[in-house]
Amino acid sequence: MESKVGRLLNQINEPNDIKKIDPREYRLLAKEIRQFLVHKISMTGGHLASNLGAVELTMALHLCLDFPNDSLVWDVGHQSYTHKLLTGRKEGFDTLRQFGGMSGFPKRSESNCDAFDTGHSSTSISLAIGMAKARELKKEKNNVFAVIGDGALSGGMAFEALNNAARLKSNLVIVLNDNQMSISKNVGGMSKYLGNIRTSTNYTEFKEDVETKLRKSHIGNALADSIKGAKDAVKRLFVPGMLFEDMGITYIGPIDGHDVKQMVSAFESASKMQKAVIVHVCTKKGKGYLPAEEDPSAFHGIAPFKPSDGTLKNKEKYLTYTYVFSRKMVELADKDEKIVAISAAMPSGTGLNRMAERFPDRFFDVGIAEEHAVTFAAGMASKGMKPVVAIYSTFFQRAYDQILHDVCIGRLPVIFAVDRAGLVGSDGETHQGMFDISYFNSMPNMTVMAPKNVLELEKMLEFAAGFDGPIAIRYPRGKAYTGLKEYDTKIEYGKSEKITDGVDIALLAVGSMVETAVKVRKILLQHGIDVTIVNARFVKPLDEEMLSDIGRNHRYIITMEEGILTGGFGESVSHWYQENAPQMPFIRNIALPDKFIEHGSVEMLKKKYKIDAEGIAEKIMDFTGALYQ
DSSP states (O other), rough: OOOSSSTTTTGOOOOOOOGOOOOGHHHHHHHHHHHHHHHHHHHHHHHHHHHTTTHHHHHHHHOOTTTSSSSESSSSSTHHHHHHHHHHHHGGGGGGSSSOOOEEEEEEEEOOOOOSSSSSSHHHHHHHHHHHHHHHTTOOOOOOEEETTTTTSHHHHHHHHHHHHHEEEEEEEEEEOOOOOSSSOOOOOOHHHHHHHHOOHHHHHHHHHHHHTTSSHHHHHHHHHHHGHHHHHHHHHHOOOOHHHHTTTTEEEEETTTOOHHHHHHHHHHHHHEEEEEEEEEOOTTTOOOOHHHHHHHHHTTSSOOOTTOSHHHHOOOOOOHHHHHHHHHHHHHHOOEEEESSEEEEEEEEHHHHHHGGGGGGGEEOHHHHHHHHHHHHTTTOOOOEEEEEEEHHHHGHHHHIIIITTTTOOOOEEEEEETOOOOTTTTTTTTTTHHHHHTTTTOEEEOOOOOOOHHHHHHHHTTSSOOOEEEEEOOOOOOOTTOOOOOOOOOTTOEEOOSSSEEEEETTTTTHHHHHHHHHHTTTTTTTTEEEEOEEEESSHHHHHHHHHHHSSSEEEEEEETTTTSHHHHHHHHHHOOHHHHOOEEEEEEOSSOOOOOOOOHHEEEEEEEHHHHHHHHHHHHHHOOO
């Protein structure tokens, strides 16, 4: 792949510049865009396959829309790289997803051509309807387009929006980007339905043939116009379901999502209708780069790689918590036939692909439908099964009510495997797993655990498999901690584990922060400060006996967690001491601030917000020093 900017791409420096390109050169421009994306993402990492598949689609949208006057809403938004290129952000790709650099998702603060800050799935149609209604009320004239993938269309929110889209009295164009993939291959009824449409060309061929013959005469023209009212009945004969038309939304397609001319024609026709219209385009995820075409899941979100063959530049192999979870799940399921696993369209990302291979009848991928995943698990638990729901921390947020209402009220034994808990880095605000302690902590009947290392994760999963009630186990992304294996006391409900004994300061650390606490202790020992380290193990319930003990024997207590301060472990500890300690120790809560954390490497973000070892040690010395004076 060429590294330099192509001749045509070099002419695009401002929004709408694509309209100056000769249509005969659109194919070459698409090639140049793909070369640019492969080259840049190979250096920074990012979402590659989804963007390669959406190149011509984005070009067609930009040829039909006028930026920034028109609004283009991207569902999820990780496929918006070509949109960024066509709105004059080439230079930003050198710092893509890096600290202080360009976001990998749409950002209004980055460009007025980005209609909304997106990052989670199934939101674009709702957003676009809101924008269209605002346009109506303000009596403005501009286009509103929403792009949604077939995977995102499996999310319940998308159907809620479609239900309302049919009531619009002004134009809204919903572009369904159908590549048969979300991150992994799509599943479920909607996927099957779209597959039937893709392969059912009978209706399209019949309609074109009849219309061509009728238009050859004056009488035929009149007849062609008059039979429009009968088109729904004809469609139902040839296309299974016609779900969208039945809902009152005009359907156009399927059309080739790599044919710019065909898409421009469809978008222009759709934008003239005073109602909601779905334009169904079929694309190939990873198109134009063979490694991504052959394995689109691997190139969905990828680290820096070699453009020549797609292999990763950093081949360092290390143990991850996700891998340990995956391995342990199969082991537990092998011993207990009541254990089942549930994924929300991310079997590989959460490690449940092993479970799917070993026990296919006890693995369920429900698609991008976190709310359904949780309530589905509740139903299974209510009938004696032991469901394990594995979802990233940031996506568990979408099922808060289902966890609270459908699982916790009934004290059902559902295990929530909270992957990517804490800072995740380059995907930024929408993906940081920093809220799970707070939202799980707020739920009555919920138990919340966090392992200090890989061995403890396995033991916590064993404990959870025998626990009669809702339980969440949170663990971080990336390299797993293998230290402190000599500290291997039995897990008892609500009990913490003391790692070291000191006399000056007690560090109460949650999960990943135990490793950091060990480093903090080394720094403080150099300053003559003796430190107790406590591995909390349980965020909820608190180990009240331990709190009472260290409260009597330490003047300073520092809580440490890789989550937001508000509603977190530290606040629970502080509140306990306020309620139960006559002579309350001095307490300092170390956590992430009450704000959304931007994108950047995890190491850089920890340093910025001073939750790395050096930053925490500095805070502790400032805190204790001020109190000594």
